[in-house]
Amino acid sequence: MSLMRRRYAQMHTKKARGRILDDFCAITGFSRKHSIKVLSAKKGQSRRRGCPPGGTKVGTALLVRLWRLSDMLCGKLLVVAIPELLRSLAKHDDLDPPAVTEVSKISTATIDRR
Numbered sequence: 706m707s708l709m710r711r712r713y714a715q716m717h718t719k720k721a722r723g724r725i726l727d728d729f730c731a732i733t734g735f736s737r738k739h740s741i742k743v744l745s746a747k748k749g750q751s752r753r754r755g756c757p758p759g760g761t762k763v764g765t766a767l768l769v770r771l772w773r774l775s776d777m778l779c780g781k782l783l784v785v786a787i788p789e790l791l792r793s794l795a796k797h798d799d800l801d802p803p804a805v806t807e808v809s810k811i812s813t814a815t816i817d818r819r
Contacts, residue, residue: 706743713744764807765819767800771808772816780816787811 709729716722729740771790775783791805 710744710746714746759815760807760811760819761804763801763804764811767804767808768811768816768819770794780813783816784811784813 713722713725716725726737726740730737771787772783774790775786778786787808
């Protein structure tokens with residue numbers, strides 16, 4: 706299979722690739738379309754679609770900590786409780802200021818996604 710794949714990749718004209726494709730189809734019994742997919746170069750992993758995930762790992766860790774402290778509230782209720790939880794947590798621990806601002810500005814939908 707790898708030998709045929711290399712030969713198919715080296716052919717630059719459509720006729721030459723067609724001859725190799727005919728031989729491959731005769732040997733394996735695959736359809737032409739499937740043979741083209743098998744012999745063509747493998748594409749790399751496609752990138753994730755949609756918006757890139759936002760936030761930092763430190764901010765997400767702080768959000769998870771607040772979520773657990775709040776007895777695992779849903780996103781809508783947690784948004785309301787976050788300022789009070791941050792105030793009480795800041796009295797006992799040193800919190801990362803960028804993470805605190807990230808978590809305090811987070812939306813309910815983002816909380817539910819994370």
